[in-house]
Amino acid sequence: MRYAETGFNLEIDLSSGNIEKIETDPKLTELHLGGLGTSVKIHWDRVPPEVKAFDPENLLIFSSALLVGTPAYSCNRTIVSCVSPQTDLLCYPMMGGFWSAELKYAGYDKVILRNKSPKPVYIWINNDKVEIRDAAHLKGKGAVETQELIREELNEPKAQVAAIGLAGENRCFTASIEQSRSSASRGGAGAVMGDKGVKAIAVRGTKDVYLARGAEFMEHMKEVKAYIKFRNENPLKDVMTILAGIGSPQEMLHTDEKWHVESFAWGNARERRKNFWTKEIEESWIRSQLSAVKRLISCFNCPQQCGALINFGDTQRYMMKCFSKLTYGMAAYVDNLDFSWKICQRAFEYGVDSFSTPQILAFAVELYEAGILTDKDFAGCPSDKEGRFFWLLDRLVRREGIGDILADGTYWAARKIGKGAEKYDHNTIKKHEQMNIKLGMMDPLYYLMFSTNEKISITQIEGNWPQVPFATKEAREDFVKDWPQLPDEKFKQYLLNWEPRGEYANPYYPTPEIASEIVDWMEALHNIDDALGFCAGMASFCLKPPYHLHNYPKLVSAATGMDLDENGLRKIAGRSRNLHRAFNNRRGMTRADEKPPEDHWKHRFPEIEENLLTTYYKFKGWSYDGIPTKEKLQELDLGYVAEDLEKRGILKDGQN
Amino acid sequence: MAKIKKKIKTIRVDADKCNGCRACEIICSAFHAEPKYSSVNPARSRIQVITHRLRDIWVPVFAGEYAEAECLGRNKYVIEEKEYDECTFCRASCPSRNLFKEPDSGLPLKCDMCEDEPPQEEPLCVQACLNDVLIYEEREEDVEEEVRPEDLETGLKLLVDKYGPQKLTDTLIRIAQKG
Ligand code: SF4
Ligand code: SF4
Ligand code: SF4
Numbered sequence: 001m002r003y004a005e006t007g008f009n010l011e012i013d014l015s016s017g018n019i020e021k022i023e024t025d026p027k028l029t030e031l032h033l034g035g036l037g038t039s040v041k042i043h044w045d046r047v048p049p050e051v052k053a054f055d056p057e058n059l060l061i062f063s064s065a066l067l068v069g070t071p072a073y074s075c076n077r078t079i080v081s082c083v084s085p086q087t088d089l090l091c092y093p094m095m096g097g098f099w100s101a102e103l104k105y106a107g108y109d110k111v112i113l114r115n116k117s118p119k120p121v122y123i124w125i126n127n128d129k130v131e132i133r134d135a136a137h138l139k140g141k142g143a144v145e146t147q148e149l150i151r152e153e154l155n156e157p158k159a160q161v162a163a164i165g166l167a168g169e170n171r172c173f174t175a176s177i178e179q180s181r182s183s184a185s186r187g188g189a190g191a192v193m194g195d196k197g198v199k200a201i202a203v204r205g206t207k208d209v210y211l212a213r214g215a216e217f218m219e220h221m222k223e224v225k226a227y228i229k230f231r232n233e234n235p236l237k238d239v240m241t242i243l244a245g246i247g248s249p250q251e252m253l254h255t256d257e258k259w260h261v262e263s264f265a266w267g268n269a270r271e272r273r274k275n276f277w278t279k280e281i282e283e284s285w286i287r288s289q290l291s292a293v294k295r296l297i298s299c300f301n302c303p304q305q306c307g308a309l310i311n312f313g314d315t316q317r318y319m320m321k322c323f324s325k326l327t328y329g330m331a332a333y334v335d336n337l338d339f340s341w342k343i344c345q346r347a348f349e350y351g352v353d354s355f356s357t358p359q360i361l362a363f364a365v366e367l368y369e370a371g372i373l374t375d376k377d378f379a380g381c382p383s384d385k386e387g388r389f390f391w392l393l394d395r396l397v398r399r400e401g402i403g404d405i406l407a408d409g410t411y412w413a414a415r416k417i418g419k420g421a422e423k424y425d426h427n428t429i430k431k432h433e434q435m436n437i438k439l440g441m442m443d444p445l446y447y448l449m450f451s452t453n454e455k456i457s458i459t460q461i462e463g464n465w466p467q468v469p470f471a472t473k474e475a476r477e478d479f480v481k482d483w484p485q486l487p488d489e490k491f492k493q494y495l496l497n498w499e500p501r502g503e504y505a506n507p508y509y510p511t512p513e514i515a516s517e518i519v520d521w522m523e524a525l526h527n528i529d530d531a532l533g534f535c536a537g538m539a540s541f542c543l544k545p546p547y548h549l550h551n552y553p554k555l556v557s558a559a560t561g562m563d564l565d566e567n568g569l570r571k572i573a574g575r576s577r578n579l580h581r582a583f584n585n586r587r588g589m590t591r592a593d594e595k596p597p598e599d600h601w602k603h604r605f606p607e608i609e610e611n612l613l614t615t616y617y618k619f620k621g622w623s624y625d626g627i628p629t630k631e632k633l634q635e636l637d638l639g640y641v642a643e644d645l646e647k648r649g650i651l652k653d654g655q656n
Numbered sequence: 657m658a659k660i661k662k663k664i665k666t667i668r669v670d671a672d673k674c675n676g677c678r679a680c681e682i683i684c685s686a687f688h689a690e691p692k693y694s695s696v697n698p699a700r701s702r703i704q705v706i707t708h709r710l711r712d713i714w715v716p717v718f719a720g721e722y723a724e725a726e727c728l729g730r731n732k733y734v735i736e737e738k739e740y741d742e743c744t745f746c747r748a749s750c751p752s753r754n755l756f757k758e759p760d761s762g763l764p765l766k767c768d769m770c771e772d773e774p775p776q777e778e779p780l781c782v783q784a785c786l787n788d789v790l791i792y793e794e795r796e797e798d799v800e801e802e803v804r805p806e807d808l809e810t811g812l813k814l815l816v817d818k819y820g821p822q823k824l825t826d827t828l829i830r831i832a833q834k835g
Binding site: 069070071073098105144148157158180181205206207208209210211214215217218225228229232294295296297298299300301302303305309311317318319 | 682
């Protein structure tokens, strides 16, 4: 009997229509847990570096994760992974919602799609019965609308459906996959899904997920539950509202947006508007939000309510979460929040990433204003800010005219357009649009996370360490007093020493050595969350979260019967991370690619930055070029990876 | 008939607060697993959250009595402009729908208020819901004594109806012999 996991993957060959239920090797669970961990292993084994995003051999994996479907609160992530059309590296957008658990109850840990369907289809997984069904009638339908249509057509109100919209069908590089109140957005997995001819995957499951030591598991969960209650009743002091609670940022609940709108950059990640949040704006935004948010909703088995049902005026209803509320409005320089509810409705039906897409549209507007794009490119475009964004979004998603070029994202579009457009692609890392933040002083922690993380998206790497030092010694002392999540007591001293100004401040402190330790810890947490299926908002992407290094091993052990301790867990996280990195190295990623946007900070320190990167690589057991060394790989039972990298000349002799 | 004191156990459902998380379904199925907490399967839960997200409908409903046949007529409610599907508020495990039935055997499920030895502090779904949707209340009432069939009897009766007494007896004997 398999515990916590189902022990089966569903392998679907879309070109032949062959469907197989394949038993997985329990040894792989011991080595990689599940979720992203085991998915990366499959990509490494089966997707050679020559395979491009739109090649039939590119695998598109929809994965549940090890503890999804157990009673662990907030454990519900679906991890979608494939070679990204935008970065040409492995992308793994994740979504909350309800799909992942349903897949487990249907009896599968993953759905692995290969090759391409000759005609549009959707997949219907109903326990042991799996069908590939015609989707001709769903072509062009919205990603939210499609979910409802499929539920009706199957007469299965309890089916959970992950679907793409027009953007995915048209292989836009920022296409997302939408599901209930969540989306898997970053990196263009929706485009790969569209390329494979799959409009949606619907799933319904009514089978058991087993726990090895269930009663013990519930005992541990009692503590977690008490802590969730405690944190919900006691928001942290001395940090901004949005960071004080647990869960993903409670954007649908909070109306105070002063911090976001004044600290983040408007337009194409350009300008901070430091006096934007006036009394009038505040009042009108509160009015707008309260009239749009019909109800706050959660993901599967989660007590928080980060999402909302949106019902604004006569726009079709849809669900929203997180930061999308602000990205379009800020990128378009529209001061009226009403615009956000309207454009997001259209964007979610189209199925596009709400971080990248608004920036691409703002980038196009800048190019037009600079005369690089012309009236010919913008023929028919309304001249008001709102109308312009709607028009550009429509073009992009349909790949019409200039939209066809924009649909590949700012990096590729800039290179296609030329004439100096490259300069306007100023906010990408590894060809991927980043959060719209531009700051003053280089920050060692963020420098490392931005540069090196495999997620290629800063918003979800950080989390357990405060974003900025506390202003006073008292606040610092207060914060470290009750901090059981830390991997080691010495981290408390790091925080106590960290000051807003002077030699114990950015860019000198945390020192490269200390920065390496902090970042390594935070990154490991993300790898663990993504293997187990936890929402980062309740773990890695949260100050003082309910889940951490000390209770995870207990939960995993009780659920699986595996008997894992903290060291064991960290070793697995390291193994998955290094395998992931090796996959990307094999595709050409190296030190030269690992850098934040040039204008991310006004004050840069090339020497300190060089030293940071070198120190961090060494700390991680990577070569000067950022390739995991043979020694490191062998230590992580990845000798076969070292061999492969050596054979390809990526890992050169004597680099150990 | 004689009057006796009976403890009335109520779960008050503040459906407007429900965020649709289904934690109640998960824990109910885990609690009723054999052995306790050895498995999870919301389809086996005796509470089901009827959900239509875009219609703003989230209604936790508890499994009630087994109904041999479906109702002759159906009701459809419209409350505050929301139209609820037929049977939404009904607790019955009834042939007209898949709700409140064991997924493999089709045997009816019924909320037992988590009766346990020693008794639980509160029903498990109430404990799991951190949004104060499910509130447990107890009171005593004088009621007339009545004789009610046990769950086992209800279940067996259903199988008799479905397969006939002979087939059921044969099967039971066969199972017993296999040990
Ligand atoms: S914290 Fe928010 S995003 Fe995370 S699982 Fe809960 S509801 Fe979903
Ligand atoms: S009271 Fe107990 S048996 Fe009834 S629905 Fe809740 S958890 Fe299930
Ligand atoms: S646990 Fe509470 S909030 Fe969650 S679905 Fe059940 S009743 Fe609703």
